Structure formats: structure tokens, C-alpha cells
Amino acid sequence: MPPKKRARVMKRTAKSGDSSETAPSKSKRKAAPTVETGETVAAPLPPCHWLMKSEPESRFENGIDVKFGIEDLKKMPDQTSCWDGVRNYQARNFMRQMKEGQQAFFYHSNCKEPGIAGLMKIVKEAYVDHTQFDKKDVHYDGTSKTDNPKWSMVDVQYLRMLKRFLPLTELKKYHLQHRSSGGPLKNMALFTRARLSVQPLTTDEFDFILSLEDEEPL
DNA sequence: GCCAACGTTGGC
């Protein structure tokens, strides 16, 4: 049982309205027979790798420092922290799809050198983000009710630093390259879904990015 | 600090 700890991550983007409530549970996950053949079609598998953004440099929001970099995670008891403060429905819905044991990249955003710093794993699946009810918290959401909480969080545990930091600029070069060549990063959410703070990675994307650890910087 | 991209709000 991870002790109570605290990660302050990303800002909320809205405080009310559930209009983008596109809960993953509503997506068609079951195999369905096709009209033509009556054969079962493989259902798309939910994502199993992730990228999560957080700010490693001090920035004050309502007088509170929202800094939480990978070094901060490493210093937590059990090197484990809840990933609270996500206030975007798509990001939240991705967190709700996360399974214990899955790996996620720790991405440093809004800082001198944005990029992927390390690896962590999901150690507790989605549960209620208590900070939505805390008036003192930066991410307090007065529109969320305790009997129907809007926001979720997961617990993550530090795994390791990457052998070398993977700067956004380098990832972008690969992304552009792959857009013409059809390589693994051609659709990477980091570039196609710019403001999404919790995003899925395909196994191809995940493996390719990990392989860059052993490559010279591009 | 600027500002493009884009999610959210709310008037109609």
C-alpha cells in the first residue's frame, strides 16, 4: 500500500461541464460479428503504454509551486506518487484505462529542456482524485460532487532514468522523418495531440523510443 | 513573455 504522497501535475483546463465525457467504457470493446461474413472481428486492444507530462521546474499557481519532475518522484516514499490534478477529460479517460504494471514515460514539459526523462510504472489503477474537493488545492473543482466525482488519478512508481534524456526536438525530428517514411513515430500523440497531458503509446512507438537510448543523439 | 493550438463555455 503506497503511503499518502503527493504529485502536483498539470493544470486543470475546465471546472465545469462534462460535455467531453467520452468514457472509455462506452467504446465498443466487444468482438462483434460482421454483417457480411458473420465472422468475429478482433476488437481494438486498449493501449498498454503511456506518456505522462509534468513540470520539473518551479512555477507558482495561486501561490503554490506546481513543480514535480522525475527527481521529485524518485524522492517520494517507495518512489511512488499519486498523479493528481489532471483536469482534462481525454487525459482522465486514458488514466482510467491504465492497468497495474503498465509502463509510462515521464515527460518533462514547460521547461528549459522538454523531453522524456525516465520510466515509471502504474502501481494503482484509477481512483478518486481527492484534490478536486480540497479548496486549498490548486486543482480544486467546485463543480465536482463527492457522490459523483469527476476526476481520477493513478499511482505511479519510479522505475529508472533513461540512459540518456530524449529531447522533444529529437523526437520531433523522428516524427517528421517518419511522417514521410512511414516509421513508428509518424502518428505519435505528442505531436498530433499537442496539449494532451496523459497519452497512449503503441507498442511500436514505445519500443522505438526505448531503442533511442542506445543511439547517438540525432 | 509571446502566441499558436485547441478544449471549454455559453449565447443564441
Added chain:
DNA sequence: GCCAACGTTGGC
């Protein structure tokens, strides 16, 4: 339900 105005993200 459209869409303009607004607010936030996050690179540069």
C-alpha cells in the same frame, strides 16, 4: 447544436 469568445497548454 452552432460557433465565437475565452482560457489553458506548452514550445519557443
